[in-house]
Each structure stands twice: as structure tokens, then as C-alpha cells.
């Protein structure tokens with residue numbers, strides 16, 4: 001008979017752990033520079049990938065270690081790793097762990113999807129374990145992430161790997177309503193995974209919350225957190241942390257700025273860039289393509305792409321929340337044949353999380369802002385990353401495409417570039433991004449703008465969405481720093497607006513201003529030649545080029561985000577609630593997309609109907625692109641409109657006439673009754689009542705006649721015409737009214 005497994009004695013476990021901790025600590029001590037031994041090191045990973053100082057010497061005990069179970073770490077962590085399926089270390093883990101376990105600060109850079117998370121989660125657990133951290137010790141480690149979704153993902157990894165430890169950990173992210181519960185418990189937590197805004201909120205508001213014992217601080221996506229968008233928040237956080245601590249900064253695009261490092265008071269950090277010598281900055285299994293897509297064909301191309309990849313998981317990046325909302329809502333109504341989802345920073349937190357986990361599980365298309373561009377793992381299985389709007393720089397590109405081809409899996413990406421953005425291709429290649437350039441196959445393009453026009457007519461709410469998408473896109477291009485790539489003056493504005501299905505181009509004030517400036521600059525410098533007068537050249541030319549007001553405003557507004565969460569610069573501008581709202585009112589003037597001579601058409605609710613939608617091919621719903629066909633359609637449209645107009649007028653006239661006749665009949669009848677009543681009551685009250693009634697009838701009749709004038713008919717004509725069909729003539733009416741008045745006065 002098999003002997004039942006004996007439960008380990010608690011005391012023995014404790015004793016074993018004490019011994020383990022002592023062994024680990026003495027090992028760590030032996031790694032200190034003044035200990036006389038070589039610093040801990042694994043052999044170089046390969047000749048092409050030196051790992052900072054680490055490859056310079058050999059560390060005998062762990063030389064050749066490639067697996068986690070060979071590391072000098074606790075049994076608890078080893079068990080957690082094993083159970084989560086982590087056996088072999090990745091390059092960045094092999095490079096970073098020896099240093100971090102010894103207590104050094106680290107600046108770690110490695111390609112997307114290469115396992116940076118474990119490179120900081122393991123040393124956190126080990127540090128607290130060796131320090132025998134307990135609930136009474138408070139916050140021992142803080143991991144800061146730029147987005148809520150990423151924080152959530154990091155928290156999951158921490159829970160899995162730290163499963164056998166006894167530390168308490170908490171996820172503190174914006175958008176959650178239970179701040180009060182958090183406040184009650186935050187002081188008992190040992191490890192915090194948080195977004196910067198929420199952490200600072202606790203630092204500011206939660207009584208007794210303090211981090212004076214902090215051992216390890218981690219900034220994941222460090223370059224992003226050190227960026228201008230989080231600057232103030234991060235400075236405020238760091239000012240409340242002890243200077244004596246271990247700090248890890250990780251990212252696929254690492255900062256090397258001395259200023260940044262000084263802000264965090266790093267102590268002689270190890271700079272570990274495991275893929276620095278690599279030929280490419282992106283994962284090896286990632287196939288990347290770029291193609292020219294004019295602005296007004298982007299949605300056609302995206303629609304065609306989705307229709308051609310119905311069995312794939314696709315992540316689509318757009319530049320702003322408004323773009324995401326519009327494309328998602330529009331495509332959802334057009335039903336491409338696979339589930340669609342959207343993710344952006346303006347969604348409620350619960351929904352955001354729900355969408356994120358649904359997208360991890362099922363094949364679908366996710367339209368997103370840059371909120372999904374960093375760190376997210378999506379279960380490794382995104383097939384395609386499609387960048388409909390150009391990223392702001394190479395770093396942003398690297399993070400977006402990094403959502404696919406993670407760890408050892410493959411993936412593909414495609415970038416739509418407008419002809420004016422071709423400089424970006426150069427930038428990407430300079431940043432060691434192996435991107436193929438292909439021509440779009442326009443034969444397979446399925447135009448969607450006609451369908452969108454029809455959609456905007458059917459759903460008036462969609463018009464607003466489209467207008468906002470249009471405006472925020474233009475503005476996002478305007479605020480981009482790299483003016484060599486992004487030039488708002490090169491955008492085909494009217495065509496873009498029409499491609500969203502809009503009947504008119506919304507006017508944008510700053511753009512008009514810019515155009516005026518451009519025209520001024522293009523004018524020959526007559527004034528300077530002809531006039532010596534100071535006044536004539538009162539505006540220096542340089543001044544005309546400066547648009548400080550807008551740039552400054554956007555810069556400031558970026559800092560005014562709600563809870564400082566990352567949305568990408570372009571989408572951050574949407575969080576400037578008061579400013580944009582005021583501006584929007586002024587900006588929404590309109591430019592009608594119509595050939596000269598056609599008229600704007602309104603539907604019954606007063607919404608404008610796009611001529612494009614009116615003439616869309618009834619079968620395909622597409623707008624015919626052939627110019628001959630187009631003018632034929634317009635001619636037909638004008639005729640139809642004229643006919644409809646005439647019919648409407650006739651109908652309206654008839655309706656009014658009937659109404660008048662009815663009223664007169666009523667008036668006549670009512671008058672008789674009133675005369676009787678008046679005669680019977682004879683009281684003041686009755687008289688007043690009668691007078692009021694009559695006045696009302698009198699003025700109603702008059703106003704009817706006024707309205708008739710709108711049809712272009714004179715009062716006289718109208719009255720004489722009406723009198724023919726009515727039971728009483730005008731003369732009779734006047735006589736009746738006179739009689740009534742006389743009877744009232746007498």
C-alpha cells in the first residue's frame with residue numbers, strides 16, 4: 001500500500017526558509033564589488049548580443065544557466081514560475097536577473113514581447129522575501145504602468161508567479177469607483193501595481209498612506225512614463241519616495257536621457273540592451289509592410305482589408321477616440337462579417353476591461369487608440385496589426401506592431417502611409433525596422449464611402465460622430481511635432497470629409513487661418529518694394545509663420561488629462577473638455593460638397609441630406625465615381641428635387657385651404673352659440689370671455705394669410721381664390737366681425 005504523503009511540518013518549513021534566506025543573502029553579499037569575487041554573471045548570450053557589463057566575466061556557480069530553476073532564488077518563486085509554465089529564461093531575463101537579484105538599478109531595453117515583465121517581477125518577490133517582508137511593513141514595492149490594461153496584466157503575472165509567497169498585493173488604477181475601500185486597505189499592501197494618477201491620488205488623499213520603506217520601484221514602459229504627459233505626476237510621486245531603494249526601468253524603446261535618470265536618482269545603473277546589436281529593432285518573426293493609401297481611401301482600404309481577413313484577429317490603430325468611435329460604429333452597422341470591438345480612454349473602466357479580455361479570447365477586429373499600443377499581450381495571438389493612422393514616431397510604431405509576434409510566435413503588420421508621410425518610411429528604416437513597401441492592390445478595393453453617406457442619412461447621430469472624427473484627425477496631424485512627416489496643409493480636406501460620408505466639410509478655424517497665412521506668404525512682396533513706409537510692413541514675415549497660440553494650448557492641454565493615462569498625443573487632445581467644447585461651437589461652420597448650381601437638401605427633421613447619398617447606386621450603395629455618370633446623377637437629382645418641390649407646395653396649399661375652411665365653419669358655429677350665451681348671461685365675465693375668444697379667432701385667420709404670402713401669393717389673390725370655394729365670403733366675414741364688435745361695445 002502507498003504511504004499517504006506527509007504534510008510538511010510548518011516549523012520545518014520555517015526553518016528551511018530561514019536557512020534559504022540566509023544562504024541567499026550570503027550569496028548576494030558575495031556579489032558586492034568589494035567582496036573580492038567576480039560579479040554575478042551568465043556567459044554572453046551570443047556574440048552579436050553583448051549584455052552590458054555582464055558578459056565581461058564568468059560566474060562559476062551559475063555559468064551556463066538557462067533555466068529559472070538554476071537561479072539563486074527562493075523555492076516559492078521557482079514553484080510559481082514552474083506552475084505558470086516558465087522554464088527557460090529569455091535573453092532579457094538572463095541579462096537582467098543576475099544584476100537585479102544583487103540589488104543593482106537597471107535600465108533594461110529589449111524587443112517587444114521578449115519577457116521584460118518577469119525580469120522585474122522575480123527580483124521584487126525575491127527582495128521582499130529576503131527582507132522577510134510582512135503586512136506590518138507596508139508598501140515594499142511599486143510597479144507603475146502607463147495604462148490600466150497593462151497594470152491589470154502585470155498584476156496577473158505577479159499573482160501567478162508570486163502565488164506561493166505571502167505578500168499582499170493590490171491593483172490601483174483610475175476609473176474604479178471603490179476608492180474608499182482602496183483607501184482603507186492600501187496601507188496593508190506590500191506590492192502595488194498602479195497607474196501614476198491613482199497612485200498620486202492615494203499619496204495625496206489617503207490618511208497615513210506612506211511609502212517610506214519602499215524597497216523596489218519599477219517603471220514599466222519607462223520612456224512613456226518619463227514623457228511629458230506624466231512629468232508632473234511622476235515628479236510628485238518620486239518626491240514622496242525614499243532615495244535609498246532599487247529602481248528598474250524597462251521598455252522596448254528605452255530612455256537614455258541623463259535628465260530622466262537624474263529625476264529618479266538612479267545609482268550607477270546597469271544599462272542592459274540585449275538586442276542593441278541585433279539587425280532589427282522589432283521581433284524577428286514579424287512581417288512588416290507599408291503601403292501608400294491616400295487619406296480619402298483609408299476607410300475603403302480598411303474595409304477591404306477586414307473583408308479579406310475574416311478569420312484573423314486584427315488590431316487596428318487610429319489616432320483619436322473620436323476616430324475609433326466613428327469607424328467602429330459605422331463598420332458595425334455595415335456588418336463586415338466578423339465581430340468588431342473598440343477600445344479607447346473615454347470608455348468606462350469596466351467596459352474597457354471587458355473588451356480587452358474578450359479580444360484576448362476571440363477572433364475579432366479591435367479598433368483602438370494608442371491606449372493599446374504598449375505592453376499588452378492579448379494571449380500572444382494577434383494575427384495582424386493595422387496602422388490606419390501613422391504613428392507619431394518610430395518608437396510608437398515599434399510598440400504598436402509589438403502587439404503581435406510576441407515571444408516565439410509570428411505576426412504581421414501593415415502601415416497605411418499617405419503620400420505626404422513617406423518620410424516616415426525613412427525614419428523607420430533608420431531605426432532598424434525592416435519594413436517592406438508594397439503598392440496597394442486597388443483592384444480589390446471595396447469603396448465604402450457611398451455606404452457611409454447613406455448611413456449618415458439614415459442615422460443622424462452618425463453625422464456628428466463623423467464630424468468629430470474629421471476634426472480630431474485634422475487636429476491630431478496639426479499638433480504632431482515632426483513637421484517633415486505631418487503637414488496639415490497637404491491633406492485633401494474635402495475628399496477626406498466626403499470619404500467619411502459627410503455631406504459638407506466642417507470648417508476648422510485654425511486651418512482657415514493657416515490657409516490665409518499661406519496665401520499671404522505666396523503673394524509677391526509688393527508692399528516691401530513699393531513702400532518705404534514703416535506701416536506697410538508692420539507685420540514681419542516670420543510672425544505670419546508662427547501659430548504659437550495653438551501649439552502652446554495643445555502642449556498645456558496634454559498635461560490636463562483626466563487621470564494622466566496614456567492615450568497617445570493625438571487622443572490626449574480630446575480630454576481638453578472645456579476648451580474644445582467652446583472652440584467646437586465656433587468651428588462648426590460648413591462647406592458644402594456640391595457642384596456649383598446644386599442645392600443643399602434637407603430631410604423632414606431639418607438634417608441636411610448629402611447629395612452623394614441621394615444619388616448612391618441603389619444596388620451597391622456606392623457613389624459612382626465616373627464623372628459622366630456623376631453629372632447625369634446630379635441632373636436627375638435636380639429634376640427630382642424640382643418635381644418634389646412643386647408637389648410639396650401644392651399639397652401644402654391644399655392642406656392650408658382645408659384647415660381654413662374648417663376654422664371658418666367652426667368660427668361661424670361658435671359665434672352663433674356665443675351670441676346666445678352672451679344674450680343669456682349678460683355678465684361682465686361672459687363678455688370678457690366672448691371678447692377673448694373672438695380675438696383669438698380673428699388673429700388666427702390673419703396669421704394664416706401671412707403664411708400664405710410665403711408661397712409668393714398676395715393676400716388679395718388668396719382671399720378671392722379662397723372665397724370661391726368657401727361657404728362665406730370675405731365681405732360676409734367682415735360684416736360678421738363688425739356686427740360682433742358692435743354687439744360687444746353696445
Ligand SMILES: Nc1ncnc2c1ncn2[C@@H]1O[C@H](COP(=O)(O)OP(=O)(O)OP(=O)(O)O)[C@@H](O)[C@H]1O
Pocket residue numbers: 085086087088089090093110111112113114115116117118251252374375376377380402406407
Ligand atoms: N521565460 C519565458 N518562457 C515562456 N514564455 C515567456 C517567458 N517570458 C515571457 N514569456 C511570455 O512572453 C510573452 C511576452 O512577455 P512580456 O509581456 O513580459 O513581454 P515584454 O517584453 O514586456 O513586451 P512589451 O515590450 O510589449 O511590453 C508573454 O506572453 C509571456 O508570458
